[in-house]
Amino acid sequence: xxxxxxxxxxxxxxxxxxxxxxxxxxxxxxxxxxxxxxxxxxxxxxxxxxxxxxxxxxxxxxxxxxxxxxxxxxxxxxxxxxxxxxxxxxxxxxxxxxxxxxxxxxxxxxxxxxxxxxxxxxxxxxxxxxxxxxxxxxxxxxxxxxxxxxxxxxxxxxxxxxxxxxxxxxxxx
Amino acid sequence: xxxxxxxxxxxxxxxxxxxxxxxxxxxxxxxxxxxxxxxxxxxxxxxxxxxxxxxxxxxxxxxxxxxxxxxxxxxxxxxxxxxxxxxxxxxxxxxxxxxxxxxxxxxxxxxxxxxxxxxxxxxxxxxxxxxxxxxxxxxxxxxxxxxxxxxxxxxxxxxxxxxxxxxxxx
Amino acid sequence: xxxxxxxxxxxxxxxxxxxxxxxxxxxxxxxxxxxxxxxxxxxxxxxxxxxxxxxxxxxxxxxxxxxxxxxxxxxxxxxxxxxxxxxxxxxxxxxxxxxxxxxxxxxxxxxxxxxxxxxxxxxxxxxxxxxxxxxxxxxxxxxxxxxxxxxxxxxxxxxxxxxxxxxxxxxxxxxxxxxxxxxxxxxxxxxxxxxxxxxxxxxxxxxxxxxxxxxxxxxxxxxxxxxxxxxxxxxxxxxxxxxxxxxxxxxxxxxxxxxxxxxxxxxxxxxxxxxxxxxxxxxxxxxxxxxxxxxxxxxxxxxxxxxxxxxxxxxxxxxxxxxxxxxxxxxxxxxxxxxxxxxxxxxxxxxxxxxxxxxxxxxxxxxxxxxxxxxxxxxxxxxxxxxxxxxxxxxxxxxxxxxxxxxxxxx
Numbered sequence: 001x002x003x004x005x006x007x008x009x010x011x012x013x014x015x016x017x018x019x020x021x022x023x024x025x026x027x028x029x030x031x032x033x034x035x036x037x038x039x040x041x042x043x044x045x046x047x048x049x050x051x052x053x054x055x056x057x058x059x060x061x062x063x064x065x066x067x068x069x070x071x072x073x074x075x076x077x078x079x080x081x082x083x084x085x086x087x088x089x090x091x092x093x094x095x096x097x098x099x100x101x102x103x104x105x106x107x108x109x110x111x112x113x114x115x116x117x118x119x120x121x122x123x124x125x126x127x128x129x130x131x132x133x134x135x136x137x138x139x140x141x142x143x144x145x146x147x148x149x150x151x152x153x154x155x156x157x158x159x160x161x162x163x164x165x166x167x168x169x170x171x172x173x
Numbered sequence: 174x175x176x177x178x179x180x181x182x183x184x185x186x187x188x189x190x191x192x193x194x195x196x197x198x199x200x201x202x203x204x205x206x207x208x209x210x211x212x213x214x215x216x217x218x219x220x221x222x223x224x225x226x227x228x229x230x231x232x233x234x235x236x237x238x239x240x241x242x243x244x245x246x247x248x249x250x251x252x253x254x255x256x257x258x259x260x261x262x263x264x265x266x267x268x269x270x271x272x273x274x275x276x277x278x279x280x281x282x283x284x285x286x287x288x289x290x291x292x293x294x295x296x297x298x299x300x301x302x303x304x305x306x307x308x309x310x311x312x313x314x315x316x317x318x319x320x321x322x323x324x325x326x327x328x329x330x331x332x333x334x335x336x337x338x339x340x341x342x343x
Numbered sequence: 344x345x346x347x348x349x350x351x352x353x354x355x356x357x358x359x360x361x362x363x364x365x366x367x368x369x370x371x372x373x374x375x376x377x378x379x380x381x382x383x384x385x386x387x388x389x390x391x392x393x394x395x396x397x398x399x400x401x402x403x404x405x406x407x408x409x410x411x412x413x414x415x416x417x418x419x420x421x422x423x424x425x426x427x428x429x430x431x432x433x434x435x436x437x438x439x440x441x442x443x444x445x446x447x448x449x450x451x452x453x454x455x456x457x458x459x460x461x462x463x464x465x466x467x468x469x470x471x472x473x474x475x476x477x478x479x480x481x482x483x484x485x486x487x488x489x490x491x492x493x494x495x496x497x498x499x500x501x502x503x504x505x506x507x508x509x510x511x512x513x514x515x516x517x518x519x520x521x522x523x524x525x526x527x528x529x530x531x532x533x534x535x536x537x538x539x540x541x542x543x544x545x546x547x548x549x550x551x552x553x554x555x556x557x558x559x560x561x562x563x564x565x566x567x568x569x570x571x572x573x574x575x576x577x578x579x580x581x582x583x584x585x586x587x588x589x590x591x592x593x594x595x596x597x598x599x600x601x602x603x604x605x606x607x608x609x610x611x612x613x614x615x616x617x618x619x620x621x622x623x624x625x626x627x628x629x630x631x632x633x634x635x636x637x638x639x640x641x642x643x644x645x646x647x648x649x650x651x652x653x654x655x656x657x658x659x660x661x662x663x664x665x666x667x668x669x670x671x672x673x674x675x676x677x678x679x680x681x682x683x684x685x686x687x688x689x690x691x692x693x694x695x696x697x698x699x700x701x702x703x704x705x706x707x708x709x710x711x712x713x714x715x716x717x718x719x720x721x722x723x724x725x726x727x728x729x730x731x732x733x734x735x736x737x738x739x740x741x742x743x744x745x746x747x748x749x750x751x752x753x754x
Contacts, residue, residue, distance in 0.1 A: 019492070019495075043530075092355050092356075092359050096352070099354065103345045116374065123363065123364075125363055126363075127362075129361060130358070133358055133362070144492075145377070145489050146489065149595065168354065171354070171357050210560070224399070227391070231392045237388075238385070249370060249371070250375045250379070252375070253375035253378070256372070257376065261388070264395065267396075268395075268396055268400060269399075271399070272403035275406070275407040276407075278407070279410075279411030280411075286412065318372065325372070
């Protein structure tokens with residue numbers, strides 16, 4: 001099993017990566033491109049699990065090389081759990097990518113990052129309700145202070161693939 | 174005369190600008206003395222003793238916090254800096270007072286178990302470190318905290334929801 | 344099933360409508376304060392102020408009990424009484440338990456019932472209570488995990504994590520509880536590295552006191568030199584040792600007011616476990632050292648090391664005795680050092696060497712105890728790994744300082 005950190009650019013993905021992985025971080029170049037991505041290891045239930053900080057992307061229909069690499073990394077690691085990092089102030093944009101990944105059949109955990117900034121802007125997201133609707137764990141986080149990171153990790157094992165039709169039904173029901 | 178909110182913040186702005194400049198100055202002076210290993214006494218005030226360099230550094234930061242907060246003083250982020258600057262002064266002054274109290278009780282190396290009354294009182298005599306003098310002046314920030322908090326309450330908004338509020342283990 | 348782009352946006356709109364609320368939350372002053380304590384530019388000055396508060400509190404509280412009352416109790420009442428009533432003055436049993444019959448204070452007597460008991464109860468216990476009290480309050484308010492996150496980035500560079508600040512801070516008071524605190528680290532490699540680095544490079548309260556006495560003008564330099572050594576050797580050890588250094592996941596609760604009942608309960612638990620774990624080892628350590636002294640092993644060691652120490656570090660021959668004894672009795676070593684005629688560089692070198700040693704027998708005993716969890720292998724890792732690192736550091740880092748003097752042209 002691997003853990004892929006995915007999300008739009010500038011959602012604090014690297015900050016979460018730094019909170020999750022140890023000091024030994026491996027910088028790699030994706031073969032045939034100029035795109036770099038980082039890998040590291042984290043401790044999950046007494047096991048070392050590889051974590052990949054996937055380049056930021058807005059969707060799975062790539063618009064540039066970095067996005068292309070992101071999609072390739074996702075496709076190459078079918079047995080991964082995807083931690084989808086969403087900027088809480090830009091929920092819709094982040095959800096778009098999250099839904100696409102869910103549709104691909106990956107188990108997903110959602111981190112509502114930059115929760116403090118959302119608060120500052122008087123945006124409040126009902127994380128519990130979002131969790132019920134999507135059927136995947138949703139955890140508010142603040143990467144700069146570390147709030148919520150531990151909970152995020154503890155809920156990785158709850159992630160399982162969700163059928164998109166169920167989400168549609170959840171919304172209506 | 175009843176002051177409106179803008180005027181109250183304008184007064185705070187000027188007040189903390191002056192306080193900030195004084196704190197910054199004292200901080201720099203203490204740091205210079207600390208680095209060169211000297212001390213300075215002026216009437217009932219002294220700049221000497223343990224950790225002088227560190228105390229100077231902290232006052233330097235506190236002064237910088239005050240001064241950087243005066244622009245848009247009524248903004249909550251700026252006020253937060255004023256609060257923390259005051260807290261930094263409270264830490265230095267509070268710890269000094271705490272250690273003065275503890276030092277005044279035992280009898281000392283040659284004496285009995287407890288201090289004599291004269292010895293007890295003598296431990297509270299001047300000179301004092303600058304932070305003790307700055308302490309009362311920094312307390313004005315409490316008024317502004319109250320001012321902001323009463324406004325927060327008046328808005329009648331819902332209590333916050335914390336990041337771990339989604340059924341977390343915290 | 345997959346959705347089309349439009350269907351997806353449609354779904355998102357519906358979700359957002361149900362879960363997002365605007366204006367529900369208002370950013371409060373306490374949020375703004377929480378924010379500036381974790382941002383480096385404002386967070387580091389605040390952290391310095393908090394740590395200053397920590398140290399002042401520690402010094403005042405521990406000084407109140409130790410210097411105010413316990414020193415008097417042990418030196419003026421316990422020691423004379425013990426020297427009076429303990430049978431067999433001059434015998435080896437007397438030497439082990441009471442120590443030097445001519446001693447007029449418990450610190451220098453070096454018997455199990457004098458020095459060891461005094462250090463454990465008179466010096467370390469008040470320090471431990473003061474230390475844990477403040478630490479638990481920082482922990483329960485939620486400040487401590489944020490401080491750890493703040494320094495995380497710097498420590499990542501040597502394979503350690505923000506959480507390592509806690510043992511580091513602990514260590515400046517006494518290395519024994521610091522070694523215990525390394526248990527909170529995640530892997531065996533991290534625990535071993537941190538314990539060894541702390542024991543070697545971070546001077547404890549007693550060592551700091553010594554420095555201020557002998558080289559008052561150079562304490563800052565020595566501290567910087569030791570801290571640099573901490574990072575350099577941390578970096579090297581991280582690469583030499585096998586194993587991983589995963590991140591330590593901290594629970595970072597929102598800021599809150601600490602509850603007095605929780606604080607006192609935690610304090611009691613930690614002090615109790617300290618008593619159970621550390622005190623037997625302090626007592627045992629003193630017994631072992633006294634035996635080494637009595638059997639002449641230490642004198643033999645001093646003779647053996649003499650040419651090495653003089654040649655490599657450039658310190659006068661007379662310092663060898665005190666330097667070897669420093670492993671056991673630092674206060675005495677320093678008293679002897681200051682009596683020897685030396686140039687300032689030689690004196691600084693000697694003090695650096697004294698600081699680099701394991702701070703005391705108690706810490707050494709604690710290190711071995713930490714290894715015990717890994718069975719015989721663990722014990723030998725801590726014992727020989729620790730000693731190996733110590734010897735390497737003393738020669739390299741202690742030799743480097745002589746090189747600095749040579750380059751500066753003062754030695």
